[in-house]
Amino acid sequence: MLIDLHNHTLHLSTDSGLTLDELLARAKERGLDGVCLTEHNAVWQNTARLEAAGQRHGLAVFRGMEVNTQYGHVLVYGVRAFRNSMFNFDELCRVVESEGGVMVLAHPQWVGVGRPPTMDIIANHFHGIEVLNGEVSNDANGYVESMAVSLGKFGTGGSDSHSIGAVGKCATLFQNPVRNEEEMVKEMRVGRVTAVRLAPSSNGLKSLNGNNSLPH
Numbered sequence: 001m002l003i004d005l006h007n008h009t010l011h012l013s014t015d016s017g018l019t020l021d022e023l024l025a026r027a028k029e030r031g032l033d034g035v036c037l038t039e040h041n042a043v044w045q046n047t048a049r050l051e052a053a054g055q056r057h058g059l060a061v062f063r064g065m066e067v068n069t070q071y072g073h074v075l076v077y078g079v080r081a082f083r084n085s086m087f088n089f090d091e092l093c094r095v096v097e098s099e100g101g102v103m104v105l106a107h108p109q110w111v112g113v114g115r116p117p118t119m120d121i122i123a124n125h126f127h128g129i130e131v132l133n134g135e136v137s138n139d140a141n142g143y144v145e146s147m148a149v150s151l152g153k154f155g156t157g158g159s160d161s162h163s164i165g166a167v168g169k170c171a172t173l174f175q176n177p178v179r180n181e182e183e184m185v186k187e188m189r190v191g192r193v194t195a196v197r198l199a200p201s202s203n204g205l206k207s208l209n210g211n212n213s214l215p216h
Ligand SMILES: [Zn+2]
Pocket: 066, 073, 106, 107, 112
């Protein structure tokens, strides 16, 4: 099951120009099975709206969040709501643990705020690393992939879409189908996921490493 784990819409992220419907329509065209909304410092609360939109477009819609911390941007999944105290990395870690969520270091090549986390912090506090980000070049991603391997972390892929053209550049292949956020988080926590970069073709399901028949 192919899920894009990093997307922003204009409804909750002020730097995005993408509506929920535009995102889902384009994700469907690109051959994705699901998208996860990771708004900046906000978790979607209107789950009925997301469910209805998912049904309209024939896609699974999940919720996560991208939090600004003193160690840059952190993607979290399985956390119910944002609180200002989460700008503090230690507090964010505490909430993620207490809610049974999962924590992924976003685009390690580019630290949007604060300073980069040390290798010790990454090793001790993150479950996974976003090894493929649609807004970051291939070469830089190669370094991050080897860092994830050496630290024993799973890698995720996400488009980091803020506009239609960015949707479906990268995604995460889940070995098992997931029906809800709880199952998504569970599969991530045990690392049964692989990052995938999608070819810039209209049908989407052709990765650059030559595997052009990706399972769903
Ligand atoms: Zn970011």
